[in-house]
Amino acid sequence: MNGMVRTFSLLVLSALLAATALTGATDGITKRIKFAKGKSSATVRGAVVRGDRDTYIVGARAEQMMSVTISSIEDNAVFTVQGPDGEFLQDAGEEDDAKGVTVPLPLNGDYRIKVGGTRGNATYRLTVTIR
Numbered sequence: 001m002n003g004m005v006r007t008f009s010l011l012v013l014s015a016l017l018a019a020t021a022l023t024g025a026t027d028g029i030t031k032r033i034k035f036a037k038g039k040s041s042a043t044v045r046g047a048v049v050r051g052d053r054d055t056y057i058v059g060a061r062a063e064q065m066m067s068v069t070i071s072s073i074e075d076n077a078v079f080t081v082q083g084p085d086g087e088f089l090q091d092a093g094e095e096d097d098a099k100g101v102t103v104p105l106p107l108n109g110d111y112r113i114k115v116g117g118t119r120g121n122a123t124y125r126l127t128v129t130i131r
Contacts, residue, residue: 027052027053027055028046028048028049028052028053028054028055028115029046029054029055030054030055030056030057031044031054031055031056031057032056032057032058032059033056033057033058033113033128035130040129040130040131041067041127041128041129041130042127042128043125043126043127043128044056044125044126044128045123045124045125045126046115046123046124046126047121047122047123047124048077048115048116048117048121048122048124049117049121050117050119050120050121052116053114053115053116054114054115054116055112055113055114055115056112056113056114056115056126056128057110057111057112057113058110058111058113058128058130059109059110059111060105060108060109060111060130061105061108062105062106062107062108063104063105064104064105064130064131065102065103065104065105065129065130065131066081066089066101066102066103066104066105066111066128066129066130067100067101067102067127067128067129067130068081068092068098068100068101068102068113068126068127068128068129069099069100069126069127070098070099070100070115070124070125070126070127071099071124071125072117072122072123072124072125073123074120074122074123076117076118076119076120076122077099077115077116077117077118077122077123077124077126078096078097078098078099078115078116078117078118079092079098079099079113079114079115079116079126080092080093080094080096080098080113080114081098081101081103081111081112081113081114082111082112082114083105083106083107083109083111084107084108084109084110084111085107089101089103089105089111090103091103097118105130113126113128
């Protein structure tokens with residue numbers, strides 16, 4: 001009986017490891033960006049390892065303008081921006097490899113900026129402005 005339990009445990013562990021390997025990008029950090037009193041922009045610095053995505057959450061109102069820019073030492077950091085409804089903002093979707101965008105916001109709520117690397121690890125500087 002012990003041999004069957006051990007074999008079953010190994011099969012379950014192997015399946016979990018395989019599922020983890022197949023899921024693709026993992027999550028890096030998740031942080032809320034807060035603007036200093038009287039300021040309309042904030043800059044954060046970070047680094048992601050290949051396959052990870054750092055997530056930054058920014059609260060904003062409909063009809064405000066959001067500008068997001070990113071720079072990296074090896075020019076390999078990009079971002080996406082998702083609205084409160086889960087839809088990507090124009091020019092900041094999964095296929096856009098966005099490095100800079102300025103768009104009017106369609107909804108009130110939290111926007112998620114996800115940063116990743118296009119190749120290898122990426123050390124970045126992300127600036128978000130809302131007016």
